Amino acid sequence: MGIAIRGGRLLDPANGVDGVMDLFIADQQVAAVGGKPRGFRIEREIDAHGQVVCPGLIDLCARLREPGEEHRASIASETRAAAQAGVTTLVCPPDTDPVIDETAVVELIRRRAEAAGQARVLTLGALTQGLQGEQLAEMAALKEAGCVGVSNALAPVTNTLVLRRSLEYAATYRLTVFLTPMDPWLTAGGCAHEGVMATHLGLTGIPAAAETSMVARDLALLEGIGVRTHFCRLSSAGAAAMVAAAQARGMPVTADVSAHHLQLTELDLAGFNSLCHVSPPLRSPQDRDGLRAGLASGVIAAICSDHQPHEPDAKEAPFGDTLPGISGLDTLLALGLRLAEEGVLPLPAVIERLTAGPARILGLALGQLGPGAIADVCVFDPEQVWILDAKTMVSRGHNSPFLGRGFRGKVTCTLLAGKIVYQA
Amino acid sequence: MIQDVERLIQAIADDLRRLLKERDIVNPAVIGVHTGGVWIAERLRDLLDIGEPLGRLDISFYRDDFSRLGMNPQVRPSDLPFDVDGRHIILVDDVLYTGRTVRAALNEIFDYGRPDSVILAVLVDRGERELPIEAQVVGARLTLEPDENVKLTGPEPLHLVVRKRP
Amino acid sequence: MNPASVQLDEQGRLLHFLTLEGLTRRHLVEILDTAESLSGVAERRVKKLPTLRGKTVVNLFFEPSTRTRTTFELAAKRLSADVLNLNISTSSTVKGETLLDTLRNIEAMQCDMFVVRHAQSGAAEFIARHVEPHIAVLNAGDGCHSHPTQGMLDMFTIRRHKPDFAHLRVAIVGDILHSRVARSQIHALNILGASEVRVVAPRTLLPAFVEDLGVRVCYDLRQGLRDVDVIIMLRLQRERMQGALLPSAQEYYEQYGLNEERLALAHPEAIVMHPGPINRGVEIDSAVADGPRSVILEQVTNGIAIRMAIMSITIGAHAHDGRRRR
Numbered sequence: 050m051g052i053a054i055r056g057g058r059l060l061d062p063a064n065g066v067d068g069v070m071d072l073f074i075a076d077q078q079v080a081a082v083g084g085k086p087r088g089f090r091i092e093r094e095i096d097a098h099g100q101v102v103c104p105g106l107i108d109l110c111a112r113l114r115e116p117g118e119e120h121r122a123s124i125a126s127e128t129r130a131a132a133q134a135g136v137t138t139l140v141c142p143p144d145t146d147p148v149i150d151e152t153a154v155v156e157l158i159r160r161r162a163e164a165a166g167q168a169r170v171l172t173l174g175a176l177t178q179g180l181q182g183e184q185l186a187e188m189a190a191l192k193e194a195g196c197v198g199v200s201n202a203l204a205p206v207t208n209t210l211v212l213r214r215s216l217e218y219a220a221t222y223r224l225t226v227f228l229t230p231m232d233p234w235l236t237a238g239g240c241a242h243e244g245v246m247a248t249h250l251g252l253t254g255i256p257a258a259a260e261t262s263m264v265a266r267d268l269a270l271l272e273g274i275g276v277r278t279h280f281c282r283l284s285s286a287g288a289a290a291m292v293a294a295a296q297a298r299g300m301p302v303t304a305d306v307s308a309h310h311l312q313l314t315e316l317d318l319a320g321f322n323s324l325c326h327v328s329p330p331l332r333s334p335q336d337r338d339g340l341r342a343g344l345a346s347g348v349i350a351a352i353c354s355d356h357q358p359h360e361p362d363a364k365e366a367p368f369g370d371t372l373p374g375i376s377g378l379d380t381l382l383a384l385g386l387r388l389a390e391e392g393v394l395p396l397p398a399v400i401e402r403l404t405a406g407p408a409r410i411l412g413l414a415l416g417q418l419g420p421g422a423i424a425d426v427c428v429f430d431p432e433q434v435w436i437l438d439a440k441t442m443v444s445r446g447h448n449s450p451f452l453g454r455g456f457r458g459k460v461t462c463t464l465l466a467g468k469i470v471y472q473a
Numbered sequence: 474m475i476q477d478v479e480r481l482i483q484a485i486a487d488d489l490r491r492l493l494k495e496r497d498i499v500n501p502a503v504i505g506v507h508t509g510g511v512w513i514a515e516r517l518r519d520l521l522d523i524g525e526p527l528g529r530l531d532i533s534f535y536r537d538d539f540s541r542l543g544m545n546p547q548v549r550p551s552d553l554p555f556d557v558d559g560r561h562i563i564l565v566d567d568v569l570y571t572g573r574t575v576r577a578a579l580n581e582i583f584d585y586g587r588p589d590s591v592i593l594a595v596l597v598d599r600g601e602r603e604l605p606i607e608a609q610v611v612g613a614r615l616t617l618e619p620d621e622n623v624k625l626t627g628p629e630p631l632h633l634v635v636r637k638r639p
Numbered sequence: 640m641n642p643a644s645v646q647l648d649e650q651g652r653l654l655h656f657l658t659l660e661g662l663t664r665r666h667l668v669e670i671l672d673t674a675e676s677l678s679g680v681a682e683r684r685v686k687k688l689p690t691l692r693g694k695t696v697v698n699l700f701f702e703p704s705t706r707t708r709t710t711f712e713l714a715a716k717r718l719s720a721d722v723l724n725l726n727i728s729t730s731s732t733v734k735g736e737t738l739l740d741t742l743r744n745i746e747a748m749q750c751d752m753f754v755v756r757h758a759q760s761g762a763a764e765f766i767a768r769h770v771e772p773h774i775a776v777l778n779a780g781d782g783c784h785s786h787p788t789q790g791m792l793d794m795f796t797i798r799r800h801k802p803d804f805a806h807l808r809v810a811i812v813g814d815i816l817h818s819r820v821a822r823s824q825i826h827a828l829n830i831l832g833a834s835e836v837r838v839v840a841p842r843t844l845l846p847a848f849v850e851d852l853g854v855r856v857c858y859d860l861r862q863g864l865r866d867v868d869v870i871i872m873l874r875l876q877r878e879r880m881q882g883a884l885l886p887s888a889q890e891y892y893e894q895y896g897l898n899e900e901r902l903a904l905a906h907p908e909a910i911v912m913h914p915g916p917i918n919r920g921v922e923i924d925s926a927v928a929d930g931p932r933s934v935i936l937e938q939v940t941n942g943i944a945i946r947m948a949i950m951s952i953t954i955g956a957h958a959h960d961g962r963r964r965r
Contacts, residue, residue, distance in 0.1 A: 248846040249660070251760035251784030251819060256847075320645075321761030365769075366738050367759035369782065531676065534688040534718075534951070543652075543955030546669050550676040558684075584685035 051075045051090045052467065057097025057428060061104060062401035063408070063417035072102055074424040077467040081420055093469075095462055097428050103400045104416045105137025105425030105463060107407035109305050110281065111356035111378060113139070113170070116157060117146025122358040122445040124158065128167035130378045130444035132470040135427035135460035136354075138407075138415055139168055142227075143175040144202035150175035150186040152194035159195060167470050169425070171411070173200040173227055176215050182206040185218050192222050197411050198279070200227035203328070205263060207233060213270050220276035225412065229281045230263035230288065231329065240369050242284075242332040246315040252368060255330050257285040264288045268295050268302070279410055280304040282355055284329035286339020293348040303410050305351040306340050308384035309375050309450070311393070313337075317450065321368040324450035327355075328373040345394040350406040352399075354381040358446020376446035380437060382429060383456035390457070396431075424467040433459040478596065478631040481612035482513060485594055486520035488610045489563065492592065493521075498561045501592075504528035506578050507549055509567030509625035513596055517565060528553040528562075535577035557586030567625040569595040572606035597633065599623055645767050652956040655767045655776040656949050658785040659826040667830055671795050673948035674941070680717055681943070690951055691720035695750040698724045699766075700779070701757040706915070707779055710939075711754045714946035723750065738762075739769060746771055752954060753777070760784035760819075775953040777946075783817050789914055790823030792945040794831060796938050797869055800910050804831040810863045810905075811854075812839040812895060813873025813922055816846050816884075820914045821873060829853040839863030839895065843884040860895050864904045872897055872913045872923045888921050898924040902932065910934050 054072040059082065061067075066082065073080040073089055080086055111131070114122040131139055141158060143149035149158070155172050162170035174191030176199045178184040188199050199219050205228075206212040219226045236259045241247040243254025264280060268291065271278055283289055283304050295302045309327065314334045317325045325331055343349040357374025364371050385403055389396040408416030415423060436455050439447040463471040493501060503523060505514030511529050518527055533548040564578060575593060582588060594610035599617055615623060617635065626632045646655040653666060680686055696715040698708050703726065715722045727741060745753075752775045755763045760782030767776040780786040801807055809828055815821045815838050828836045829852075836854045838845065849856060857863035864870060879885050902911065911923075911933045919925050928935060 243847045245848045245851045248848050248851060251782050251822060253783075254847060321764055362737055362739075367757060367762035367765045367781075369759040369761070370738070534677075534690045539690055539955065540958050543958040544673070544952045548673055548676045550679055552679070580689065584683055584687065586684050 050092045050467070051080070052093045052095065052464070052469075053085065053091045054095045054097050054102055054426065054428060057100045057102035059102045059418070060397055060400050061418040062397050063104070063405035064419045066418070067397050072418065072426070074426070074464065074467050077424055079418050079420055079422045079424050082418065095428065099432070100428050100430045100461060102426060102428050104404040104418050105427045105465065106135050106382060106403045107138040107411070107416050108136050108356065108378070108381060109140050109351055109353040109407050109410065110142055111136075111139040111354055112358070112374075113141055114358060115145070115161065116154065121360055124161040124170065125165040125167075126445045127356070127358065127378065128162060128165045128170065131168040132463050132465070133443045133460060134378045135382050135429060135463050136378060137168055137425035137427065137463065137465050138171060140171045140173060140197065140411070142202045143173050143200055144180060144204070148175050148180050149173065149191070149196070150178050150180070152190050155191065155194040155196060166465075166468075168465060171195075171197045173198045175199065176201040176219070176226065177206060177211065180204045182208060182211060185215055188219055188224055189222050192224055196224075197413065198225040198227050200281070201229070203229055203231065205229065205231050205233055209266070209270060212267075213274075216270060216274050216276045216278075220274055225277040225279055225410070227279045227281055228267055230260050230267060232259040232263050235259035235262070240326060240330070240373070241318055242315045242330040244315045244333050246318050250318065250321060250368075252318075257287050257332060257336065260285050260329060261287040261291060264291045268300070271300060271302070275301065277301045277412075278303075282307050282310070282329060282353070283340060283343070283349065284310055284332050284336065286336045289339050289343035289348060293343065293346070296348060303351075304343070304349045305353050305407070305410070306344060306349050307355040308352050308377060308381050309355070310340055311337065311344065311352065311388060312384055313450065318368075322450060323364045323366070323368050323371040324375070324448055324452070326364075326368060326371050326373045327375055341388070341393045344388075344402060345398070350402065351410055352381070352385055352402045353407070354378050356444070357448075358444050359448045361447070364448050374448065375450065376442070376444045376448045378444050379442050380449065380451050380456070382427070382460060383458050386431065386458040387456070424464055426462075426464040427460060428462040429458055429460045431458045433457070435459050478625070478633055481596055482516050483520070485596070485610050485612050486517055489517065489521060489592070489594060492609060496561075496590075498590075501561045501563045502528060502555050502557075503563045503565060504530055504553065504578075504582065506564070506566040506574060507531045509596070509627070510565045512625070512627045512631060513567060514565040517563070517594070526554045528555065530578050530581055532574060532577040532581055535581045537573055537577065551581065553585055557582060557588050560588050562588045562591045564591050564593050565595070566593075567596045568623055569593075569598045569606075569608050569611070570601060572602045572604035575606050576604055596625065597623055645764060648956065653953050654956050655763075656787055656953055657763045657767055657776065657778045659787045659790050659823050659830065660785070662830060664830055664832070667791070667794065667827060670791055670945065670948050670952065671798055673952060674791075674795050674944040677947045678941070678944040680947070681940075687717055687719050689719050691715065691718035691954060694720045694752065694954060695748075696720045696722050696752045696754060696950070697745060697748075697750045698722065699727065699745070699753050699755045700725070701727050701755070701762070702780070704756055704779075707756065710942045711777075711779060711946055714943050714950060717943065718947055718950060720752075720950075723748070738765070742766060742769060746774070750774065751957075752950065754779050756780045758782055773957055775957055777949060777953065780819055783819050783822070785823050786819040787823050788942070788946055788949060789820045790827045791949065792938060792942045793824055793871065793912060793914070794827045795941045795945050796912065796934055797910070799937070800934065801868055804828070804833050807833045807869060808835040808837070808867045809833055809869040809871065810837045810839055810857075810867040811871045811873065812860065812863065812897065814844045814875055814879060815840050815849065815873070816844045817876070817879075818873050822852065824871060825852050825854055837863050837867070841885070841894070844879070860901060861904055864901055867905045868909050870897065870902070870905055870909055870911050872911065874914070874916065875918055875922050892921055896920075896922055896924065897927050899926055899930070902927055912938060915939065
C-alpha cells in the first residue's frame with residue numbers, strides 16, 4: 050500500500066534531515082523523501098501539516114509483564130500502549146518468568162508480539178542461567194533465536210570471575226552486554242537516594258556509590274576484552290562522568306537514562322510519594338543536572354522509558370512496602386519534548402536520543418527514515434496539550450507520578466513497517 | 474445598664490454570711506470558675522475572711538459541647554488545693570445563663586471527691602436556663618435582648634459590660 | 640517543603656498528629672500548655688475526664704510495643720474513651736491482606752481515632768491519607784521517621800526544668816540514624832527556638848546530610864557535652880553491632896557512654912534524659928540514670944498527660960470541622 054505523509058516537519062537525525070517535506074512509504078519501506086517518486090500510487094494520505102514526522106521511537110527497556118506476571122499487564126496491552134505513544138520498537142529485558150535463558154521463551158514473546166501486531170518487541174537474553182550469576186547462559190543459541198543482546202537484568206553478577214568470563218563469552222558472538230550497575234550490599238534494604246530527603250523522611254538510603262562502584266568495577270573488567278557494553282539507566286552524575294572518561298579512552302561503552310530521571314529528583318518524594326519509588330532511585334538535583342549534561346553531550350546516547358506497569362496494590366502502601374517502577378510508555382515522548390522546551394537539548398537531538406541513538410546501541414538498521422529504511426514512523430502534534438489521566442492512559446499500569454500533569458506534544462499516528470498501528 | 478461590681482460583690486458577701494450562719498457552716502472552701510468566677514471568688518474570700526487558698530476550676534474538659542466545638546486552646550489547669558471530701562463548697566461564677574457551665578463545674582468537683590454541700594453564688598443571673606439549676610446567692614438579675622451578651626472584664630477594675638452579639 | 644500537610648486543616652488545626660516537621664511554635668506550645676492542665680488528673684480521686692466519653696480509640700500496632708501502647712491506652716481511658724487494642728503481626732500480611740484492607744475492616748467498627756505504630760517510615764501519613772475523614776490518626780512511631788508524641792513529652796519535661804528554650808543548648812547522643820525519637824526531638828527543639836542542638840555519634844550512626852535537620856555534628860562526646868543544658872541519651876540496639884555499624888558495646892561505651900565524669904563537662908544544672916528503655920552500662924551508667932540530674936522517670940509520667948492533650952486536640956479539631964461519617 051502506498052502511503053504519503055504530507056506536509057510535516059520531517060525530523061530524521063540519523064540522516065541529518067530537518068525540514069518540511071513529504072514522506073512516501075510502500076512495501077513496508079520508505080520509498081522516498083521529499084518528492085513523490087514516479088509511478089507511486091497513493092492509496093492512503095496522512096495530513097501532517099503542523100506536525101512532526103520522525104522515526105518510530107525505540108525504547109531500550111520496557112517490561113511487558115508477559116510471560117509470568119499477566120495480572121499486571123500483557124504483551125498485547127503494552128504494545129498497544131507503545132503504538133499510541135509512537136514507540137515502534139521495544140526491548141524486553143530477560144527477567145520474565147520464565148527467564149529468557151531458553152530459546153522457547155524468545156519464541157513465545159516473538160509470536161505473541163506478532164499476533165498483537167502493535168509494536169516490534171526485541172528481547173535481551175540472559176547473561177547467566179536463571180540470572181543467578183553463576184553459570185553462563187546459552188548466549189549463542191539466544192542470539193540465533195533473535196536476542197539483540199544479553200543482560201543480567203536487575204540481578205548484578207557479584208562474582209567477578211563469572212562476570213569476566215560472561216563478558217568474554219558474549220564477545221565471542223559479538224553480543225552487546227547490557228549491565229545495570231547496582232551494588233547489592235549498598236542497595237539492600239534501601240528505597241531512596243541517600244540524601245536530604247531520605248534523612249528527613251527516615252528512609253533507608255542507597256548512596257550514589259552503589260552505582261559508581263559497580264561502573265568502576267565493570268569498566269576495569271571490560272578493559273582489553275573489547276565487548277560492547279551498555280550501562281542501563283544511569284542515575285548519578287558520577288556514573289555519567291565515568292562513562293564519559295571511558296568513552297574518551299576509546300572503550301566501546303554506551304549508556305542510557307530513563308525519561309523520569311531526567312525530570313524528577315529525590316525532592317519529588319515529599320509526602321512519601323510512592324509513585325516516585327523507583328530503582329535506581331531518584332537522586333539529587335545535581336545528579337539530574339549531570340545526567341542532562343551527559344545526554345546533551347552524547348555520552349548518554351539514549352532515553353528509555355524503563356516502563357514497569359503495576360497494579361494499584363503495588364503502590365498503595367507505606368513507601369518502603371511499595372514496589373519500585375513507573376509506567377512510562379505513555380509519557381516517553383512527552384517527557385522528551387519537555388527537555389527540548391526546557392532548553393536541555395534541541396528537539397532534533399531529543400529525537401535522536403529516542404531513535405537513532407538506541408538503534409546504534411542495538412546495532413540495528415532502525416531509527417532512521419532514509420530511502421529503503423523500514424517504515425517505522427511516528428507523527429506527533431508538538432502543540433497539542435493533554436493531561437495524563439488514569440482513565441485515558443493506555444498502559445494497564447497507571448503508576449505514574451505525572452498523573453494530573455499537563456504535557457505539550459501528542460502522537461497522532463504511528464506506522465509499524467509501513468502499516469498504520471495507531472491513528473488518533 | 475452597668476452595675477457597680479464592687480458593690481454587688483459586697484452584697485453577695487453579706488448574703489453569704491447570712492446563709493452560712495443559717496446553715497451552721499463554719500469552714501467553707503471557695504472555688505471560682507475561670508476566669509470571671511475566680512476574680513470574684515478572690516474578693517469574696519477576702520471579704521469573708523477565709524484563710525484557705527482558693528480553688529480554681531477550668532471546665533474546658535467537662536463541657537458538654539466538646540463534640541461540637543472542640544478544644545479550647547487557652548485551657549488552664551484546674552487547681553483545688555484542699556480535699557473536697559466532707560467540705561462545704563461555695564462555688565462562684567460571674568454569669569449564670571443556661572446552667573451548663575455550673576453542671577460541668579459540679580461534675581468536675583465531684584471527680585475530686587464528695588462535698589457535704591455546694592452553695593452557688595453568681596454575680597449576675599441572666600435567666601434563660603436550659604437545665605434545672607439555681608443560684609442560692611445572686612448579685613443582680615438582668616434581662617437581656619436576644620442579641621445581647623453580658624461579660625465581666627477584669628481583673629482590675631472589674632466591669633460588667635453588656636454588648637450586642639457580633 | 641511542607642511535609643505532612645495532610646495533618647492540618649485549612650485553619651491550621653491539628654487533624655492528625657503525624658510529625659512535628661511543619662508545625663509552628665503555636666501548635667507545640669498549645670500542646671504543652673494543655674498537657675500542663677491535664678497533668679493533675681492522676682492525683683484526683685476520679686482519675687478521669689469526660690472529654691472523650693463515647694469515643695473509640697483503636698491502638699493499631701504493627702510493631703509490638705507494650706510500653707508505648709500502655710501509655711496511649713491509659714491516656715485514652717483517662718479521657719473516658721473506649722479502647723481497642725489490635726496487634727497486627729506481619730503474619731496477616733503474609734495471609735495477603737493489604738494495609739488498606741486491614742484499615743477498611745477496622746473502620747467498619749465505627750472508631751474515632753487510630754493510634755498507629757508501624758515499621759515503615761510514612762505509614763502513619765499513608766493511613767491518614769486513606770481513612771475516613773472523621774477519624775484522627777496519631778503516629779506512635781513510624782520506621783525511622785517520626786515519634787512525635789515522644790518528642791513532645793520530652794519537650795514538656797525540658798520545659799518543666801528549663802522554661803526558656805531560647806537559651807537552651809541540647810546534646811542528643813547515640814544512634815541518630817535509626818532514631819525516630821531523635822528526629823522528632825530535633826524538629827521540636829528547633830521549632831521552639833533552642834539555641835543549639837548538637838548530635839553526638841560516630842559517623843556510621845549519623846544520617847547523610849544530618850545538618851540539614853538543623854543540628855551541629857560532634858563526633859567527640861566531650862566536645863558535644865561541653866556546657867549543654869540538656870543531655871538526651873538514645874538507646875543502642877544490639878542489632879547495630881551485627882550490621883557493621885559498630886564494633887562492640889564496649890567500644891561504644893568507651894567513646895559515647897555517659898558517666899559522671901563526662902556529665903561534669905555539661906552545665907552544672909544540666910538534666911539527663913532518655914526515651915527508654917535504658918541499656919545500663921552501654922549508653923549510660925546507673926549512677927547517672929539514677930542520679931539527681933536524671934529526669935528519666937518524669938518522662939514516663941509526662942507521657943500520659945501529653946498523649947491526653949494530643950488526643951483531646953485532634954479529636955477536638957475533627958469536631959470543629961463537623962466532619963461527618965461518609
